Amino acid sequence: MKLQINYDIHTACKILMQQHLDKLGIRYEIVSVGEFELKEILSPSQFENLKVDIKKYGIEIIEDPKNAIAQKTKDIITEMVYLEDKLPNSNTSFYIADKLNLSYGRVSGIFSEVTYTTIANYIILQRIEYAKKLIVENKFTLTEIAHKLNYSSVPHLSTQFKKTTGLTPSMFQRIIKKRNQIKGN
Amino acid sequence: MNTEALHILLADDDDDDRLFFKDAINELKVKTKVTLVNDGAQLMDYLNNVEVKVPNVIFLDLNMPIKGGMQCLNEIRSNSKFNEISIAIYSTSASDEDIEETFVKGANIYIKKPNEFAELKRVLSSVISLNWQYYTSGLNKQNFMFSI
Numbered sequence: 001m002k003l004q005i006n007y008d009i010h011t012a013c014k015i016l017m018q019q020h021l022d023k024l025g026i027r028y029e030i031v032s033v034g035e036f037e038l039k040e041i042l043s044p045s046q047f048e049n050l051k052v053d054i055k056k057y058g059i060e061i062i063e064d065p066k067n068a069i070a071q072k073t074k075d076i077i078t079e080m081v082y083l084e085d086k087l088p089n090s091n092t093s094f095y096i097a098d099k100l101n102l103s104y105g106r107v108s109g110i111f112s113e114v115t116y117t118t119i120a121n122y123i124i125l126q127r128i129e130y131a132k133k134l135i136v137e138n139k140f141t142l143t144e145i146a147h148k149l150n151y152s153s154v155p156h157l158s159t160q161f162k163k164t165t166g167l168t169p170s171m172f173q174r175i176i177k178k179r180n181q182i183k184g185n
Numbered sequence: 186m187n188t189e190a191l192h193i194l195l196a197d198d199d200d201d202d203r204l205f206f207k208d209a210i211n212e213l214k215v216k217t218k219v220t221l222v223n224d225g226a227q228l229m230d231y232l233n234n235v236e237v238k239v240p241n242v243i244f245l246d247l248n249m250p251i252k253g254g255m256q257c258l259n260e261i262r263s264n265s266k267f268n269e270i271s272i273a274i275y276s277t278s279a280s281d282e283d284i285e286e287t288f289v290k291g292a293n294i295y296i297k298k299p300n301e302f303a304e305l306k307r308v309l310s311s312v313i314s315l316n317w318q319y320y321t322s323g324l325n326k327q328n329f330m331f332s333i
Contacts, residue, residue: 039238041189041269044323074322115321116215116314125318132328166295166332171285175330178289 013059020053070114072100073107074122081126081149092123128164131157135173142169190216191313191320194240196228196257197221197275198249206244209306215313225252229260232267242271242316244296255290262291271316271329288330295332308333 010033017036021028024046027039042050051061076099080092096119097104111119127149134145142154151157161169195206203221210219220240222228228245229252231237243261247254254274261267273294274287284295294312299305311333319329 041320116317122318125315125324129324129328133325136328165330167284167288167330171281172330175285175288176328178285179291182289 013057016054016057016059020050024050066110066114069100069102069107069110073111073119074115076100077119077123077126081123081130093119124160124164128161131161131169132165132172135169136176190218191242191317192218192220192238192240193242193244193313194220194222194228194231195244196223196225196249196254197244197246198224199246202246205302205305206309209302209309210313212306213310213313215317217313224249225254225257228252228257232261239267239270241269241320242273242313244273244275247274247276255287258287258290258292269326271319271326273312284332288332293326293329293331295330297333 014030014033018030021036021038024042026042029037029039031037047061054061073096076096080095093104093108097107100107108119111117111122115122117125131145131149134140134148135142140148142157146152146154146157149157151160158169161167161172165172167175193210195203197203197206203223207219207221210217220231222231225245228243232239245254245257254276258272258274261270261272271293272291273296274292275296275298276283276287277298279297287295294316296308296312299308312331315331318324319326
């Protein structure tokens with residue numbers, strides 16, 4: 001048996017997008033066939049999931065190539081900071097440039113333009129975020145955390161922590177403990 | 186990656202301070218949208234209006250008539266609807282106890298109010314740039330604390 005169909009690709013695309021956006025539970029408005037105005041901000045993981053989900057139907061989210069490069073750079077940095085075995089043995093700038101197959105000057109220029117910070121500062125920020133995460137988990141001493149994050153010493157970690165957050169690691173630790181006490185009551 | 190403008194809200198009862206704040210923010214490179222309110226009561230009315238999109242960052246002056254910054258902080262942090270908002274406290278005090286107490290209550294940023302415009306610009310620039318990183322990189326808001 002043959003089934004012949006008549007279709008409207010725009011309607012199909014619109015309904016597909018609606019289904020996927022509804023699934024995410026966010027409010028949105030349809031601006032035109034190819035444009036949706038989201039009333040809420042998607043988290044990076046929601047954004048990634050949506051991107052992968054709709055790719056199956058041949059629908060692609062249009063991203064600015066500069067944003068894509070900045071995002072890839074961020075991914076490389078996150079991996080570098082969080083996975084000990086991903087720590088580059090060459091210098092960081094060479095490592096990033098090599099992974100992206102672009103000159104470091106170009107990557108760092110695009111990165112600063114898109115993110116309003118420098119690659120160096122972003123690496124520090126991510127390392128301190130990781131230190132915070134480990135402090136919150138309360139499983140390691142500061143010495144162990146400094147070692148895990150490749151700081152030469154605890155004072156080195158503390159100085160960078162204070163410079164980045166304005167707080168000492170122990171003050172941060174105390175605040176987290178007090179917040180947990182309040183939540184527990 | 187989010188690249189939409191960062192929505193910033195300031196609650197401050199001083200006319201001059203609101204003006205300086207807006208001018209300082211407008212001179213930054215980060216894409217921003219600024220909303221100004223005069224006191225804590227206006228702030229809470231604004232936030233509780235279901236029609237408006239909640240801001241990304243709120244700057245709260247501690248000393249305001251009708252409803253002070255601390256009371257607003259408590260109200261905002263007791264409503265999970267506002268979990269994603271970063272709260273920056275503007276204060277004249279810089280004692281460690283005050284700073285610690287404010288963070289324990291759920292603030293993310295503590296700012297010792299600068300007296301000069303150039304200094305205000307410098308401070309806001311680092312605060313906004315850091316917020317932009319949290320906003321665009323999906324960093325853990327629970328651990329976001331910054332004192333300047």
